Amino acid sequence: MPVELKCHKGIGPTVTGEALVAEDNFSARYDLNRLEGTFSRPAHKLHGLSYVGRILVLETAKGGVASAWMLREMAERGMGPLAILFNDTNTILAQGAAFANLAMVDRFEKGRPTRLIRTGDRLRVAPAEGRVTILDRD
Amino acid sequence: MKLTADEQAMLSGEAGPARQWAIEHQIAVGDYFDAADFVPVSQAHIMADTESLGPSGVAWLETLAGQLEGQRGVVIPTITDPRGLDLETYRRLGQTDAMADLEVRASNAFQALGVMMTNTCINYQTVLPAVRGEHLAMGDTGVTIYVNSVMGAHSNFEGGPSALAAGLTGRTPRYGYHLKERRKGTQHFEVGFTPRDLADWGALGGIIGRAANGYWEVPVITGLDCNPDSDQLKHMGAAMASFGSTALFHVPGLTPEAATLAEAFQGARSPKPFAVGAAELEQFYGSYAQPGEKVDVVVFAAPQLSIIELQHVASLLDGRHVHKDTTLIVATSPENKSAADRMGFTARIEGAGGIVASGVCFYQSYAREMAEANGWHRLLTNSAKLINIIGGYGYQPSLASTEACVEGAIAGRMR
Numbered sequence: 001m002p003v004e005l006k007c008h009k010g011i012g013p014t015v016t017g018e019a020l021v022a023e024d025n026f027s028a029r030y031d032l033n034r035l036e037g038t039f040s041r042p043a044h045k046l047h048g049l050s051y052v053g054r055i056l057v058l059e060t061a062k063g064g065v066a067s068a069w070m071l072r073e074m075a076e077r078g079m080g081p082l083a084i085l086f087n088d089t090n091t092i093l094a095q096g097a098a099f100a101n102l103a104m105v106d107r108f109e110k111g112r113p114t115r116l117i118r119t120g121d122r123l124r125v126a127p128a129e130g131r132v133t134i135l136d137r138d
Numbered sequence: 139m140k141l142t143a144d145e146q147a148m149l150s151g152e153a154g155p156a157r158q159w160a161i162e163h164q165i166a167v168g169d170y171f172d173a174a175d176f177v178p179v180s181q182a183h184i185m186a187d188t189e190s191l192g193p194s195g196v197a198w199l200e201t202l203a204g205q206l207e208g209q210r211g212v213v214i215p216t217i218t219d220p221r222g223l224d225l226e227t228y229r230r231l232g233q234t235d236a237m238a239d240l241e242v243r244a245s246n247a248f249q250a251l252g253v254m255m256t257n258t259c260i261n262y263q264t265v266l267p268a269v270r271g272e273h274l275a276m277g278d279t280g281v282t283i284y285v286n287s288v289m290g291a292h293s294n295f296e297g298g299p300s301a302l303a304a305g306l307t308g309r310t311p312r313y314g315y316h317l318k319e320r321r322k323g324t325q326h327f328e329v330g331f332t333p334r335d336l337a338d339w340g341a342l343g344g345i346i347g348r349a350a351n352g353y354w355e356v357p358v359i360t361g362l363d364c365n366p367d368s369d370q371l372k373h374m375g376a377a378m379a380s381f382g383s384t385a386l387f388h389v390p391g392l393t394p395e396a397a398t399l400a401e402a403f404q405g406a407r408s409p410k411p412f413a414v415g416a417a418e419l420e421q422f423y424g425s426y427a428q429p430g431e432k433v434d435v436v437v438f439a440a441p442q443l444s445i446i447e448l449q450h451v452a453s454l455l456d457g458r459h460v461h462k463d464t465t466l467i468v469a470t471s472p473e474n475k476s477a478a479d480r481m482g483f484t485a486r487i488e489g490a491g492g493i494v495a496s497g498v499c500f501y502q503s504y505a506r507e508m509a510e511a512n513g514w515h516r517l518l519t520n521s522a523k524l525i526n527i528i529g530g531y532g533y534q535p536s537l538a539s540t541e542a543c544v545e546g547a548i549a550g551r552m553r
Contacts, residue, residue, distance in 0.1 A: 008170075009169070009170070010170065011166055011167075011170055025351075025383075027530075029190070029501075029527065029530070030526065030527050030529075030530045031530050032530065033506075033530075040530050040531075040532070041529050041530035042529060043529065060351070060352050060353070060383065061353065061383055062381075062382075062383050063279075063380060063383065063526075063527070064185070064278070064279050064379075064380065064527070065185040065219075065277055065278060065279060065295055065296070065297045065298065066185065066187070066189075066190040066297075066298075066502070067297070068185075068297020068298050068299055068300065069185075069186065069190040069191050069192075069195050069297065069298045069299065070190050070192075072194070072195065072198075072299075073190070073191065073192035073194055073195050076192075076194040077192075077194075088352065088353075088354065089353075090295060090352075090353035090383045090385075091167070091171070091294045091295045091296070091297070091300075091314060091353065092295050092297045094167055094170045094171065095163075095167050095296070095297040095299060095300040096297055096299075098163055098166040098167050098170070098299075099163065099297075099299040099300075
C-alpha cells in the first residue's frame with residue numbers, strides 16, 4: 001500500500017525511481033567520483049555505491065559551492081542522480097537543483113526522510129505538490 | 139515572491155534573455171526558501187572553476203556571453219573565486235592543455251559579461267572588505283562565513299549560477315542570512331584551549347562545524363583567551379563552513395553582532411555549552427595522522443594565502459630545499475602573487491623548490507587528475523578545510539602546523 005509523505009514544496013520535475021538512503025550528508029565536490037558515478041569519499045556511508053539514476057535520501061547538504069554547477073554537469077552526461085531528498089538542505093544544493101532542473105525536496109512533516117524511507121523503496125517524488133509517495137511499502 | 143516593476147520586466151524578457159534566465163532562477167530558489175521579495179546586493183562573487191563547470195557549463199556560459207551587448211552585462215561589481223588552473227604553472231603540476239583551453243574559454247566568457255577576474259577566495263582581505271549590514275551575494279563558503287561573521291555583512295552561500303544571476307539582476311532573494319531572525323545564535327561552544335598555529339584555528343573550526351552540522355545552525359563561540367587576527371579567523375571560518383556548511387558564527391566581544399553572549403542569542407536564553415577542549419583538538423589531529431609515512435605533496439592553500447602567510451612560508455624555507463620526491467605548492471590570489479614577486483617571497487619559495495601558484499586554490503584545480511599525473515597520494519597541509527575536501531579526490535591527507543608542513547616537505551616524510 002502506498003505511503004504518502006508531505007514535505008515543503010520543492011524544485012524540479014515529478015520523477016519515479018528507486019531510493020538510495022543513508023544517514024549521512026552530501027556534497028558533489030567532497031563525496032563523489034563524478035566520472036565514475038560513485039560515492040568516493042572513504043568515510044561516506046555510501047562509499048563505493050553508484051548514485052546514477054537513483055533517488056538519494058540523505059540528511060543535509062555539506063561542503064562547498066561547487067555542487068551548484070556540478071548537478072547540471074552530471075545530468076548532462078547522464079551521470080546524475082534522479083532526485084535528491086534531504087531532511088533539510090543548504091542554499092547551494094537548492095540553487096544547483098534549480099540550475100539543473102533536478103527534483104529536490106526537503107522539510108518533511110513526519111520527520112527525517114532517512115528514517116521514513118529505505119534503500120530499494122520505489123518512490124514518486126512530486127516537488128510541485130510537496131509530496132513523496134513510497135509506492136511499494138507493505 | 140513579491141516583484142517590483144523592474145523585476146517583472148526582467149521576468150517578461152524585456153531586459154533580454156540573460157536577465158530573464160537570471161531572475162527565473164532566483165525566483166525558483168526564492169520560492170524554495172519562502173523569500174517574500176528581493177534585496178539589492180552591492181557585489182557578487184562567482185565560484186566557477188572549470189572542473190566544476192565541465193565543458194557543458196563552459197558552453198552554457200558562452201551562450202550567455204553571446205547575447206547582445208547591453209543585455210548581457212552584470213549590473214553590480216562581480217568578481218571571481220579561484221580558477222581551475224594557473225596558466226603559468228599548470229604544466230609543472232601535470233594539468234593538461236585541454237584544461238587550460240577550457241579555462242581560457244570560461245575566462246573569456248566571464249569577461250564578455252563584464253565580470254572582473256579576481257580569482258580569489260580571500261577577496262575580503264584583498265579586493266574590498268565588506269561593511270556591517272551590507273547585502274552581498276558571495277560565492278565561496280569561506281568568504282560567506284567571513285563576511286557574515288567577522289564583518290557583519292549579509293550573504294547566503296551563493297553557488298556559481300546564483301551569484302552570476304545576482305550580478306545580472308543586482309539583487310538576490312531575501313531569505314536565510316539576509317534576515318535578522320536567522321542570524322540569532324542557535325548553539326553554544328566553549329573553547330578550552332588556546333589555538334596557536336593556523337592549523338589549530340582550522341581544526342577548531344572543523345570541530346565546531348562538524349558538531350554544528352547544518353547550514354541553519356549559528357554557533358556562538360566563547361572561551362577564546364586571545365584576540366585572533368584575520369588569517370586565524372579565515373582558517374577557523376573556512377573549516378567551519380567546510381565541515382558544517384556553517385555560514386555564520388558569533389564570538390561575543392569580538393564579532394560585530396555579538397557585543398555580549400545575550401546579544402549573540404538576540405536576547406534568548408543561551409543553550410548549554412558544548413565543550414571543545416585540548417582532547418578534542420588532539421583527537422581531530424589524530425584522526426588524520428600518518429606518522430613516518432612518505433609525503434607526496436605539501437599544500438598551503440584553502441583559503442589562499444595572505445601576504446603575511448606567504449612571508450612566513452618563505453622565511454621557513456630560507457636555506458632549505460624541498461625533498462626531491464615531494465612537491466610543495468603554495469596558492470594565493472593574483473594580487474598577492476604580484477606582491478610576493480615584488481617582495482621576493484616567490485623567489486625564496488621557488489628557490490627552495492616550491493611552486494607558487496596564482497589565482498587557484500589546489501582542490502578546485504582538477505585535484506584527482508593532478509594526483510594521477512604526479513603519482514600523489516599522501517598530502518600534508520596546515521588547512522583543515524583542505525583535509526575535509528581532498529579525501530574524496532583519492533588523497534590521504536594529514537593536518538600539521540605550518541612549521542611541521544615545511545619540515546615534512548624538507549624531509550619528505552610525516553613526523
